[in-house]
Amino acid sequence: MSTSAELIESKLAAQISAVDPEAVAAAIVNHSTHQAKQRFAMNASIVEIIAMAAFLLRLRDIAESTYDMFNTANLMDDQPKGSTARADLLRETREKIAIAGASLEALGFGRSPATVPSPPEKV
Template sequence: MSTAAELVETRLAAQIAAVDPGAVAETITGHATHQAKQRFAMQASTVDVIAMAAYLLRLQDIADLTFEMFKTADLMDEQPRGSAARSELLRETREKIAVVGASLEALGFGRSPATVPSPPEKV
């Protein structure tokens, strides 16, 4: 049987998962005046703030992964073509690309092609 603390944690996790952190942030920052931003920030719930904080931390993790991916790709470019070191760094770069992509998808990025602008047509 679940303890009361586990039940509270489960409910809080469900509430956090239901929040769209981007929409909350847009509501807070999407106003011209400092007073309006402050008013909307004060209206945000504790759950909204926790959801935005968790989202920010996940984005920071992805930014760190992306930085490491670029560092590995740069190291790869410094290696002679056809070398074992370049092949290994290419493998590592591809793994990091997959992790970054999956991490972004887990946050909801890349799921809505309708919102992504189409590339210009070639003439």
């Protein structure tokens, strides 16, 4: 049995997922005057604002994991070619690339990493 709080939460989640946060943001910022931007921002619904906030936080998480991916790739470059450490870091970097790609795809960007051909492995 669902509680009324769970039902409300479910309805809110459905409303949020129906919002295109990029379109809402574009409607706010794509105006030439400050007054027009303000007017469109004030007309945004609470659900639209929550959707934009959630989208921003997901992008921040992806940016953080992408930074970590680049850091791992840099560590890999510091290892001697052919070493076990380099091979382990290459595997870890590729896993992080796949996660970043899948995360971006879940937000509507790009193609799935599974559809992008892999370059020949160099260790």
